[in-house]
Structures are given as C-alpha cells and as structure tokens.
Amino acid sequence: MKSIWKSEVELPKRPALPGNLKVQNVVIGAGMAGILTAWFLQRKGQEVIVVEADRIAGGQTGNTTAKITSQHGLFYDRMIRLVGRKQARLYAEANEHAIHLFEKIIKAENISCQFEKKPAFLYTVSEDGIEKLRKEMEAARSLGIDAVWIDGNRMSMASADEKVRQIKELPFAIKAEVCFPNQAQFHPLEFIAHLAKELVVYEHTKVLSVKKNMVYTDKGQIEADHIIFATHYPITNVPGFYFLRQHQERSYVLALADQEQLSGMYYGIDKGGLSLRSAGDFLLLGGGGHRTGKCKCKQKKNELFGYSFLREQAKLYYPDADIACEWSAQDCMPHDDIPFIGKYSVFRKNWYVATGFKKWGMTSSMIAAQIISNHICQTTEVEKNIFSPQRILFLAGIKNFLIDVWESVAGLVKGLFAPKERRCRHMGCMLDWNPEESTWECSCHGTGYYEDGRLKDNPAQMNLK
Ligand SMILES: Cc1cc2nc3c(=O)[nH]c(=O)nc-3n(C[C@H](O)[C@H](O)[C@H](O)COP(=O)(O)OP(=O)(O)OC[C@H]3O[C@@H](n4cnc5c(N)ncnc54)[C@H](O)[C@@H]3O)c2cc1C
Structure with missing residues (x-):
C-alpha cells in the first residue's frame, strides 16, 4: 500500500535521460540524500543532474516517518563510551545543525511542507528502561543537547492543566521520558517536490555500472567530474565494500485516521517499543521491525512482527x-x-557516497548534502569528519561485523543449494519469504523482490530470474 505521503502528493513526471551527456556532477538516486545534495551543489553554482531508476522519492524517502531529529534512540551514552566524547559531540552538533538548516531552507524558500517544531520524546514502559534513559539524558546533556528528564507523571514539565492533556496523550503507562526540545517533523514529499522543481532530474533511468568518471545507464552514458552515489545502498560492491560494512532492517508503519494531534514525537526504547507522530489528522504508528530477510526467526519464536504486530x-x-x-x-x-x-x-x-542512515535519514541526508557539496566546491576537507567512510571501524562495530559475516556466509551457502529463482541477484544468497509484505528478502544485504520476482529494494539491481 502507498504511504500517506505518496497518496497525498503526486510529483510531476520527469523525462528519462535523452542520450549521452557530459556534466560537472551527476547524483545517482533522487531520494532525500540525492535531491538535497544536488540542490546544494546547484546553489553553489555547480552544474548538476540527478538520475533516478524509478520516480523522485520513490525509494525509502517516500516511506519514511519524517521526524527531523538529533534524538536517535538510545545512542549517545553508547557512542561516548565507544568513540569518545569529542567525536560524539561532533555527531550531535552535526544533527542539531541539520535541524536548523531544514528550518532555515523551509523559511527562506517559503516551502509549504507542514514543517512543525516539536519536542521528541524517548520513552520507556519498563523499570529497566529508567536507568538507561537517565544515562542517555546525561550523555546528551554532556554533548550540548538540552535534554530534559520527565518522570512517569510528567510532573517536572507540565502545569496542572497541561499535565492532564499530556498524560492522555499516549494511551499506555510510561515510566520515564527524556525530551529533546526544538526538534521537528514535516511532509517529506512536499519538501522534496519544492526542491526538485529547480533541478534537472531524469527519472526511469537506471545506472547499470560506473567506471572512473563514466556512468552507464540503460538510457545512455554520462561523463562527469564528480559522481555521487545516493542510492540508499551503494550499487557498486568494489571498491568501497559497503556490503561488508552494514546490513538492512525493515520497519512498518500504520496511519490511524481521525486522531488528535500529539504535542510531540515519541520513540519507545523497550523491546516492541513504538514510534509515534501525528501527520494532520493521522497518527503514525511505527515499529514491528526486523533484520531484512529474517522473518523465519520471528515466526519460529511465535513473535508478532510487521503489520500484524502494529x-x-x-x-x-x-x-x-x-x-x-x-x-x-x-x-x-x-x-x-x-x-x-x-x-x-x-x-x-x-566518487562520493551517502549511506548507512540507520533509520535517521532526514538529518543524515542534510549532513551528507553539506559535506559532499562543500567538498566538491572545495570549502572543506571531506575526510576530516566523523562520518568519513574511510574511518577505521570503531570497536563498537566488531560484534555487528561478525554477525554480518555469519549471516552472509550462511546465506551464500544456502544459496548454493537453493533453486535459481530463490537466489538473490546481488551475490547469490538464499532469499526468505516475508509474509507481511508478500516479498522475497535477502538476509545478507537486504535486497527485496516482489512475489513475481520484480526488484523492490537494492543493493541488487536486477529482477529475479
Ligand atoms: C520505517 C522507517 C521510518 C523512518 N523514519 C524516519 C524518521 O522519522 N526520520 C528520519 O530521519 N529517518 C527516518 N527513516 C530513515 C529515512 O527514511 C531514510 O534513511 C532515508 O529516506 C534514505 O534516503 P536516501 O535518499 O538515502 O534513500 P532513498 O530515498 O531510498 O533514495 C535512493 C534512490 O536511489 C534510487 N536508485 C537506487 N539504485 C539506483 C540505480 N542503479 N540507478 C538510479 N537510481 C537508483 C532509488 O530508486 C531511490 O529513489 C525511516 C526509515 C524507515 C525504514
């Protein structure tokens, strides 16, 4: 089913690439990262085109929940322990600045996109969660984020009247919350539609391969000084080896009709925690996630997931x-x-890349657009930042790296014995059925296919045989 964003906004169609071209910059992928990067480059006087395999915002951006926030779950406490306070502060500052930039652009360009400043709340419904939340709040505060502690009955925040209103806001008992003030939410497609108006975007133009400064598409070839991969998952395995550095996770969203507006955005830190925000009269309820291609594990444990859970x-x-x-x-x-x-x-x-947004791609896309456009225009040194893909894997990542290696080896071995039509076109791993989506998914790197074998989500680029 279409997201509310896609149901509400029909973006004007764009032509496919008309033939061979030579340009300064080509951005591959017209999601939030690609469109923002192209927009910044153009603003800085660069010649830029965007090529998109499907439609503008036809990928994950059209299905996001579009919270613009520096609050990324239980994150900062862990991050400080693993990469140090200085690096964690850079991350927090970059994300806070990204929120500010969204607001600045939306005001300056007079973009009507339901942008609203709202507080973001991390909440827990369990006793165990209280201590974790407290540590997260202290960590965030130590990095300059003005996080506020709120106990179960919101006494520390609300006046008597407000208290009644806010207690009713969520229909379940909360033990504690941490509030990040001055965060935001918007309609991602209304925002993108406005920015894209000024850009040259070629839709239905799929990049098949990239070699040095040549981009080969199914509609022609492009020679470019700079090539930006904003394809969500990088489409070229070598060099870069991003398939060894990340996996994919799927999450689900329900839009409930005719609901009262929430005064904030919410994110539950406990197992089965929900993500909530209002969008007009709709209440968006997110959760039920899992590693892409790993539905069987949930089914074996009789755990509800996906839409059934929500x-x-x-x-x-x-x-x-x-x-x-x-x-x-x-x-x-x-x-x-x-x-x-x-x-x-x-x-x-x-070549440049923007990927690995771990479900916080609004601020991450804004950060990517700035870093990449600044570097191309030679105003900053791209490698001197915490997001550099050339960083040495922080200790934090070693456990996840081993899990991914295990998943990939297992998937590849199973793929050797699987029938051809059950083998992923990315690297040959065996596909797993997702009954919630009626799709085939790869647990190694997260490619998804519709029931009839058509490609749904990358990194693979081809339909099933
Ligand atoms: C359920 C859910 C909720 C989320 N909610 C939030 C939220 O509230 N706040 C937040 O900050 N983040 C959120 N995120 C994350 C955010 O939505 C994503 O990180 C972000 O949309 C990714 O944008 P992107 O531009 O990188 O990718 P995409 O939007 O997927 O764009 C990539 C584009 O590249 C194109 N492409 C791919 N391959 C090729 C090719 N070979 N040739 C040409 N084009 C190609 C695709 O068609 C696609 O249009 C959420 C994620 C999920 C899963």
Whole structure:
C-alpha cells in the first residue's frame, strides 16, 4: 500500500535521460540524500543532474516517518563510551545543525511542507528502561543537547492543566521520558517536490555500472567530474565494500485516521517499543521491525512482527481507530551506527557516497548534502569528519561485523543449494519469504523482490530470474 505521503502528493513526471551527456556532477538516486545534495551543489553554482531508476522519492524517502531529529534512540551514552566524547559531540552538533538548516531552507524558500517544531520524546514502559534513559539524558546533556528528564507523571514539565492533556496523550503507562526540545517533523514529499522543481532530474533511468568518471545507464552514458552515489545502498560492491560494512532492517508503519494531534514525537526504547507522530489528522504508528530477510526467526519464536504486530497494538491502544493505510521501508545499519558520508573509496577520487542512515535519514541526508557539496566546491576537507567512510571501524562495530559475516556466509551457502529463482541477484544468497509484505528478502544485504520476482529494494539491481 502507498504511504500517506505518496497518496497525498503526486510529483510531476520527469523525462528519462535523452542520450549521452557530459556534466560537472551527476547524483545517482533522487531520494532525500540525492535531491538535497544536488540542490546544494546547484546553489553553489555547480552544474548538476540527478538520475533516478524509478520516480523522485520513490525509494525509502517516500516511506519514511519524517521526524527531523538529533534524538536517535538510545545512542549517545553508547557512542561516548565507544568513540569518545569529542567525536560524539561532533555527531550531535552535526544533527542539531541539520535541524536548523531544514528550518532555515523551509523559511527562506517559503516551502509549504507542514514543517512543525516539536519536542521528541524517548520513552520507556519498563523499570529497566529508567536507568538507561537517565544515562542517555546525561550523555546528551554532556554533548550540548538540552535534554530534559520527565518522570512517569510528567510532573517536572507540565502545569496542572497541561499535565492532564499530556498524560492522555499516549494511551499506555510510561515510566520515564527524556525530551529533546526544538526538534521537528514535516511532509517529506512536499519538501522534496519544492526542491526538485529547480533541478534537472531524469527519472526511469537506471545506472547499470560506473567506471572512473563514466556512468552507464540503460538510457545512455554520462561523463562527469564528480559522481555521487545516493542510492540508499551503494550499487557498486568494489571498491568501497559497503556490503561488508552494514546490513538492512525493515520497519512498518500504520496511519490511524481521525486522531488528535500529539504535542510531540515519541520513540519507545523497550523491546516492541513504538514510534509515534501525528501527520494532520493521522497518527503514525511505527515499529514491528526486523533484520531484512529474517522473518523465519520471528515466526519460529511465535513473535508478532510487521503489520500484524502494529495492528495488534492499534487494537489494544486505539480500539476505535480506522487504519487508513499501512506501509514499510528499510534502512542501512552500519556496524558502528555512524553513517558513511564522504569519499566512496580511497581508490576513486571523484566518487562520493551517502549511506548507512540507520533509520535517521532526514538529518543524515542534510549532513551528507553539506559535506559532499562543500567538498566538491572545495570549502572543506571531506575526510576530516566523523562520518568519513574511510574511518577505521570503531570497536563498537566488531560484534555487528561478525554477525554480518555469519549471516552472509550462511546465506551464500544456502544459496548454493537453493533453486535459481530463490537466489538473490546481488551475490547469490538464499532469499526468505516475508509474509507481511508478500516479498522475497535477502538476509545478507537486504535486497527485496516482489512475489513475481520484480526488484523492490537494492543493493541488487536486477529482477529475479
Ligand atoms: C520505517 C522507517 C521510518 C523512518 N523514519 C524516519 C524518521 O522519522 N526520520 C528520519 O530521519 N529517518 C527516518 N527513516 C530513515 C529515512 O527514511 C531514510 O534513511 C532515508 O529516506 C534514505 O534516503 P536516501 O535518499 O538515502 O534513500 P532513498 O530515498 O531510498 O533514495 C535512493 C534512490 O536511489 C534510487 N536508485 C537506487 N539504485 C539506483 C540505480 N542503479 N540507478 C538510479 N537510481 C537508483 C532509488 O530508486 C531511490 O529513489 C525511516 C526509515 C524507515 C525504514
């Protein structure tokens, strides 16, 4: 089913690449990262085109929940322990600055995209979660984020009247919350539609391969000084080796109709925690996620996941609500939780990448757009930042790296014995059936295919045989 964003906004169609071209910059992928990067480059006086295999925002960006926030789950406490306070502060500052930039652009360009400043709340419903939340708040505060502690009955924040209103806001008992003030939410497609107006975008133009400064598409070839891979998952395995550095996770969203507006955005830190935000009269309920291609594990444990999980939660907490629509998306999860933004590889001086947004791709896309456009325009040194893909894997990532190696080896071995039509076109791993989506998914790197074998999500680029 279409997301509410896609149902509400029909973007004007763009032509396919008309033939061979030579340009200064080509951006591959017209999601949030690609469109923002192209927009910044053009603003800085660069010649730029965007090539998109499908439609603008037809990928994960069309299926996001579009919170613009520096609050990325239970994150900062762990990050400080693993990479140090200085690096964690750079991450926090970059994300806070990205929120500010969204606001600045939206005001300056007068973009009507339902942009609203709202607080973001991390919440826990368990006793165990209280201590974790407290540590997260202290960590965030130590990095300059003005995080506020709120106990179970919100006494520390609300006046008497407000307290009644806010207690009613979520229909389940909360033990504690941490609030990040001055965060935001918006309509991602209204925003993208506006920025894309000024850009040259070729839709239905699929990049088949990239060699040095040549981009080969199914509609012609492009010679470019700079090539930016904003394809969500990098489409070229070598060099870069991003398939060894991240996996994908899928999450699901329900839009409940005719609900009261929430005063904030919410994210539960406990197992089965929900993500909530309002969008007009809709309440968006997110969760039920899993590693892409690993539904069988959930089924074996008799655990509800995906839409079934969310429908159950909706029935419990919003029994009278109508489900207006439901959809899902997936994102790349780097081993050390830090996106890869910068040079694609030391062996390709003019290739750039933006990936690994770990389900926080709004601020990450803005950061990517700045870092990459600044570097191309030679105003900053791209490698001197925490997001550099050339960083040495932080200790944080070693456990995840080993899990991924295990998953990949297992998937590849199973793939050797699987029938051809059950083998992923990326590297040959065996595919797993996702009954919630009626799709085939790869647990190694997260490619997805529709039931009839058509490609749904990359990194693979071809339909099933
Ligand atoms: C359920 C869910 C909820 C989320 N909610 C939030 C949120 O509230 N806040 C937040 O910050 N983040 C959120 N995220 C994350 C965020 O949505 C993503 O990180 C972000 O949209 C990724 O943008 P992108 O431009 O990198 O990728 P995409 O939007 O997927 O764009 C990549 C584009 O590249 C194109 N492409 C791929 N291969 C080729 C090729 N060979 N040739 C040409 N084009 C190609 C694709 O068609 C696609 O259009 C969420 C993620 C999920 C899964």
